[in-house]
Amino acid sequence: MQERNTLQKRIVHETLVAMASHPTADEVVAEVQNTYPSVSRATVYRILNKLADSGEALRIRINNGADHFDHQTFPHYHVHCNECGKVADVKMPVESLVELLKDTSGYQISGYSLQFDGLCPECQKLEEERGA
Amino acid sequence: MQERNTLQKRIVHETLVAMASHPTADEVVAEVQNTYPSVSRATVYRILNKLADSGEALRIRINNGADHFDHQTFPHYHVHCNECGKVADVKMPVESLVELLKDTSGYQISGYSLQFDGLCPECQKLEEERGA
DNA sequence: CTGGGTGCAAACTCTTTGCATTCGG
DNA sequence: CCGAATGCAAAGAGTTTGCACCCAG
Numbered sequence: 001m002q003e004r005n006t007l008q009k010r011i012v013h014e015t016l017v018a019m020a021s022h023p024t025a026d027e028v029v030a031e032v033q034n035t036y037p038s039v040s041r042a043t044v045y046r047i048l049n050k051l052a053d054s055g056e057a058l059r060i061r062i063n064n065g066a067d068h069f070d071h072q073t074f075p076h077y078h079v080h081c082n083e084c085g086k087v088a089d090v091k092m093p094v095e096s097l098v099e100l101l102k103d104t105s106g107y108q109i110s111g112y113s114l115q116f117d118g119l120c121p122e123c124q125k126l127e128e129e130r131g132a
Numbered sequence: 133m134q135e136r137n138t139l140q141k142r143i144v145h146e147t148l149v150a151m152a153s154h155p156t157a158d159e160v161v162a163e164v165q166n167t168y169p170s171v172s173r174a175t176v177y178r179i180l181n182k183l184a185d186s187g188e189a190l191r192i193r194i195n196n197g198a199d200h201f202d203h204q205t206f207p208h209y210h211v212h213c214n215e216c217g218k219v220a221d222v223k224m225p226v227e228s229l230v231e232l233l234k235d236t237s238g239y240q241i242s243g244y245s246l247q248f249d250g251l252c253p254e255c256q257k258l259e260e261e262r263g264a
Numbered sequence: 265c266t267g268g269g270t271g272c273a274a275a276c277t278c279t280t281t282g283c284a285t286t287c288g289g
Numbered sequence: 290c291c292g293a294a295t296g297c298a299a300a301g302a303g304t305t306t307g308c309a310c311c312c313a314g
Contacts, residue, residue, distance in 0.1 A: 026278080111249045
């Protein structure tokens with residue numbers, strides 16, 4: 001029952017932290033295998049899941065696609081561009097809403113996720129140029 | 133390019149509306165096939181996707197599981213019980229946050245989804261009894 | 265008539281799992 | 290040593306897609 005400290009765990013966690021973006025599991029796999037080709041896809045998935053479960057990383061579910069992971073664990077949210085698929089961070093005060101929900105619903109809230117969809121400034125620009 | 137009005141579309145939409153809960157696509161398929169066994173899974177998926185795209189229904193993504201659909205399109209959010217998997221509605225003022233995001237990020241926001249995870253009152257009770 | 269919609273089954277994507285092997289403590 | 294963790298490959302869940310047929314307009 002004792003958790004072990006393996007090379008793979010260190011690699012996956014460090015890779016996730018090093019990737020500034022919000023990579024999918026597969027992107028983490030690719031990045032890890034750049035340097036350590038022997039690390040298997042299954043292991044990366046297992047480790048990412050463990051990180052998400054233990055709260056050391058966030059799992060971000062985007063419509064129509066694979067889950068993304070974020071090594072930043074402080075409360076924040078995400079904007080997803082429908083055009084380029086990019087995921088960006090947003091910092092906003094949602095805590096008060098969580099408190100409100102706890103008070104009014106009787107639910108015991110353990111987590112929440114807030115995601116926005118839209119067009120990032122870059123894709124808006126491209127869209128305009130195409131239209132013009 | 134003219135959209136047609138087929139029996140299947142009416143059935144799927146009516147079934148979704150009739151199901152008070154927040155069914156998964158598969159649950160809609162099952163319900164539809166109760167009455168119309170000839171309607172195929174692919175058709176239900178196609179129609180649900182079209183409804184979600186056109187804004188006539190909401191797609192709710194729950195961690196580790198299938199997408200759920202909600203025929204209610206007015207702005208509201210969802211609580212998901214980690215224990216029993218139930219999805220319930222929440223009404224809360226998030227619009228102000230969307231405005232804030234539009235103003236500060238330059239994103240063109242077309243939608244957003246806010247989901248909470250936790251334990252519903254019923255499952256909390258069960259948990260207590262088990263512990264006692 | 266005509267092409268959008270459907271049914272079927274196969275394909276696809278993402279993720280998990282069984283099992284033998286490896287290796288951290 | 291011993292069992293947690295890994296690698297591999299195969300399975301699994303959920304969803305999409307190619308194609309021939311069908312039917313709404």
